Amino acid sequence: MTSQATLKQADVIATESTAGKVQISDASLPQFEDRANQETKYTTCYMCACRCGIKVTVEDNKVRFIQGNPNHPINKGVLCAKGNSGIMKQYSPAKLSSPLLRKPGTERGAGEFEEISWEQALDMLEKRLSHIRATDPKKLAYFTGRDQMQALTGMWASQFGTINWAAHGGFCSVNMAAGGLYTMGHAFWEFGDPDWDNTKYFMMWGVAEDHSSNPIKLGLKKLKERGAKFVAINPVRTGYQAIADEWVAIRPGTDAVLALSMVHVLLKNQLVDDEFLIRYTNSPQLVVNTPGQKGDGLFYRGESGQPQVWDLVEERFMDANLPEISPALFGEFTMPDGTPVRTAMSIMLEKYLDDQYAPENAAKECGVAAEDIERMALEMAHVAFKETITIDVEWTDWAGRKQDKFIGRPVSMHAMRGISAHSNGFQTCRAIHLLQVLLGTIDCPGGHLAKPPFPKHIPPGIKPAKEMAPNTPLKSPPLGFPTCPEDLAIHEDGTPMRIDKAYSWDAPISCHGLMHMVISNAVKGDPYEIDTLMLFMANMAWNSSMNTAQTMDMLTQKKDDGEYKIPFIVCSDAFNSEMVAYSDLVLPDTTYLERYDTISMLDRPISEPHAACDSVRIPVIEPDRDVMSWQEVMVEMAGRLGFPAFSTPEGERKYESYKDFIINFEKEPGIGFLAGYRGKDGEKSLRGEPNPRQWDAYEENEGFFEMHLDMNQRYMRHANLDYLTLAKEAAWVGSTDQIVIELYSEKLQKFRLAGQGLYDGPQPTEEHHKERLVEYFDPLPFYYMPLKEQRIDRDEYPFHAVNQRPMFMYHSWDSQNAWLRQIMSQNYLFMNRIAAEREGIKDLSWVWVESHNGKIRVQVKLMEGTNEQTVWTWNAIAKRGGAWGLSDDANEATDGFLMNHLISELLPQKGDKVDRVTNSDPVTGQAAWYDLRVKITPAAEGETGTWPSFSALKPQPNAKPSPDMLSYTSHENVNLVRPMSDILTRGEK
Amino acid sequence: MHPAFSVLVFTVMSGAGYGLMTLMIIGHLAGLPQLLDSSVLLSGGILSLALITGGLLSSTLHLANPKNAWRSFSRFKTSWLSREAVFAVLFYPFALAYLAAVYLNGAEVTGLGLLSGIATAVLAMVTLFCTSMIYASLKTIRQWNSSLTPVNYIALGLMSGSLLLAAVQALVGDGASTSLTSLALTLVVLGATCKLIYLFWIGKPAGSTINTATGFTQASVRLLDQGHTSNGFLNNEFGYTVEANRLVRLRLLMLGLAFVVPFLLILAANTALLVIAAASAIAGLLVERWLFFAEARHVVRLFHGDQTV
């Protein structure tokens, strides 16, 4: 404490003390911070997937303070617990510091490595990859975890020529993304937001913290200030639910019942927005009604190829896409050729007015009281139809007609985990969207708003690649949006082309892939063996796999010839994760404060509903280790392997670095990874030729680009020509045609017909595939019991077991963070107090939790705010000793537990063909890790500590030992000294 | 409250030392025949100083930053701990002057002996009172925030002092003296009475609850999460809990060692047994002091889930 100053009396002046502002000064205080030695830099947070703007104060290459950027569109100055703990990520002793090669002669998993140079590492990788690419590109399986650079990695995989690429969406959020994109062209998740400024009734389905963590928090505050009602539907009441005005303790996996029962109530009372349905959805379109025949359930198409409607004024059939027609919403008709048809809405009425969805029956299934279901539906109807808001702005609709106002039905919703991780999540998500659409709350003031580049046409027009050839890029990206069985990535005989069996009959619309199946399938050689598994930021040897212990075992399994079943595993990570020990080649990544990065419009941008935005990361700290960002490795490898898009026509390497690539790469003329500051002089937005100073421009603009939409482009964008014209210019959509909301999904029906054997195109041969298509590819959302529950004895396993991440760790890549782990380094199994008392289970006692797949021993904590049939825990708290810089006896290793052990990646085994089917949503392949059911029995006297436990991992050869005492400071602290005279003379006051 | 061993040793030893010194000086100045013996007085005085000094040194062991210990004299105006420190230091010159007078002049009371003796006795009691007020002044701990706390500290300090005095006199002087053993007997009874009143009093529920702590006074309140999974400073300092059966056993042990055993041994009026009685009382008071901390329930516990304190 070198610099000292003493305080004098009466130096403090409070000037102008008006509401909300305190301006004070105290001349006697010392200078606490050496501002001359400090520098402020702007970049983007990466402590989770929220991507907040941060302002980082640095002194002597050390981080003084990370704060939210007040000008940033996402977080507007605020920052969560993770973002505020970035310093401890930067200074983690678990950082990898040079490339590592598994020591020859040692076993995978033993964690014995030797340091090698980057040149050696890259040469080795190049040699391996170039051989695979020249022989059989699919032998490279490339999967990424919590990254935000899928536009680059996906393009890299395409250029390499392997279809075996995906990110972690298959076990995260594909149900939400697909549910939205196949219904309304945007989605919950990252593609839409409630209109926080105008909504009067907000319903949150599931959700722990979610990708937009700070925006949700900022939004909830706005609701509360305005007195809007906030209803939380969730079996568990923590975090957001804690401040809900109403908590609905639903039974897990039954949200579709609740949503569709509310639909039932609305329909029964004729409380739907018929104008919205007629103008913006396909509900008046005529569906062929010929059960058992080809074409059944498809839209009747006229000579123009357009679906037909019955015009009430003209009294004849007309093309559904015409303006100024007056389609009948209800009715059964016979087409001139004798085909019986009925409107999609008529089918909906029949389906949802069924007694199955009557509140009193729904209540039995989902555990929400019938009168509450009825009341909530009628409350929402009241707000939507009696508390309508209008915004008087002239806009042009899709047909070029001027409209004088936006009509807002201020009911909004948000949904995420919970819904997403059940095997009925896709249809559940569609059910919630159906509820929103019937109320007319899509992209209207107060409703659920899309975020540019969404909405897109339904679904986005990219088809998954399926043809591969040596040394040849794919014709389309590995992942896309199938609309019919022809789009599946299957061979003639119906077997899957992809290693994860995405786009196969197991999971036809698996638009995010099935990362959770890769290791299991590759080890079994089902559908085939691979050579190299390349992972980025994916902890598959621990919490990112279902069935963790068996996955670790699979990673070390060998063939008869002594070679590993997965011959070569490459991983890139900044930290010594559990996966590192199971890799053969480890490429140390930079931290988020040390790298260039883009959060691109081509990927999952940071846009807000009323502004198109993207952002960058710019290094604020010099790395002190021999590390290279994965982005650089990608561009380097692409250059070395001579990918066409990364080479000049002469075959020379085109981009010297990642920065260079980002500036100069154009997907189509004028469209690149960054949408801002384009054009020679940086004046163009969205589209424009490359700007050599683009990175500087982002740096000068605090690391982000934000283009506000004009008032007339802000709502009803699925049918707003003013917006669609801009969207086409920006290459967000392919045409300015109206995006017609698909309540009735003909695309799903095509798969169902294939299952029924009524489809002219690929059809499954296996009986269970046929059954799944018929059952689950309902063109209208419906409820079905989660698949795992269907295959176990529900009485034997009476409790649902779910998990969520705590807010201070959600989507955080490093819960070894020295500050965050103090908040939680042990997880408990939470149980409803009353249910536990019934079972004779005491608070803080140890219990066995057993599923069809295995058992674990854990400590119980009782609480009030949990559904009585549900137990839950905070996930990914448990860590393996030695990993992440933790000591062997860290609480995470001795007292933390993973529920993953109880979950299998396949459905419960019954000795039938379904045994081989993934434990996932049958439509999207979303890992169904919320479908778990368990039984709970008290542990015997003296049985304490979590089980199973695993041996500690070894430290890396170059690892710094973790300190026993940490006293981080970026400078010598300047103490505020109390003068001796004050000490000796002051009395009580 | 976490019973810090150094603090237990400090309060018990210095309490006994101050009690011993005070009673001895009073007896001496009052002309009690058994105390008109300079070797008894010097032995008692040295024992007292040793106990007090040992106690004070022990007390510094619980300081996390002892290099600033000297600063504890500065806040005499408001801090009982500061006052204790000041008086404890002030005590030494007078006590040494008194003992010097005895050393130089024998048991005969001189002017210096009288003045320094009175000052020493008063400062001993004031210091002991200040020590007790450190605890008694804390509104956060109901079990301490009472006039019973200084009464107990002084009564038990005098009690243990009287036992030590009787033992020293018996050892150094010519065997057990009835007047000193009677005094000890009386003080043991008084001490036991005070302690029993205290134990009865802390058993009655009163004060803050989890409801007043959280502001939710209309319904039950339960802790779900304290915000950290490993124990922090507050848990370690305030979260100490004695299991109910163990508490009963320790209370009985305390009553036996501190009061019953000394009482019975005093009756025997045997030198060796008096020494044992004093040792038993000191041991009992260590348990008593341990319980004084262990049974004290700080209101911070309410934030950590306790319903009452």
Added chain:
Amino acid sequence: MKLGLVVDLDTCVGCHGCATACKQWNTSGTIGPLSDENPYGKDPNGAWLNRIRTYEVDDSPNSKTVNMPLSCMHCDNAACVTVCPTGASYKREEDGIVLVDQDKCMGCNLCSWACPYGARELDPGQGTMKKCTLCVDRIYDESLPEDERKPACVMTCPTKSRVFGDFDDPNSEVSQLVRDRAGKQLMPELGYNPVNTYLPPRNKPVVQTYEPKSVVATVKGWVNKVIAR
């Protein structure tokens, strides 16, 4: 001037953002560093100036979860200051902020005993007492942009559940909030007169239900309306 915080229990979601922002600012701040013992080992335990606790109020099924951040209340009657023997703990006359002079503290813990709110924690590495400074090294720092002259916890709070201001000024935002929302002091019976005030959860908003129209049981009950597309 009487500076302090208002904490809104109606909107706090218990994210711990304020707690880590506080840790981050203050470990390099005037009373820093804030040490952490066993940061990567068993039972990690550091000095924090702000802790978030979660309670469940009332019994199932009517219970409610309440997140409660707790830090120094900068009490009017700060017994922690009264008991401090070294004079390290003091309450600033200018603005009422209670501080610990790190150069003078001897680590006797007595102030933490005197504090009913658990606001003081001994630094395991430094041996001195740490507590909330109300970011005295931010709020007066004229080299910071005006909007940032606030405690780190207030700046970062994602639900804006923390408000900083002068409780002596009846027109300040904090004073108004306390009046409008019936702000509460914690453990008022102890007489510490804490400055920080907690806003209790709001009453639930009342939403009307749509008066049911004619109830239809079948598809046939619906009548088509002429609505131009």
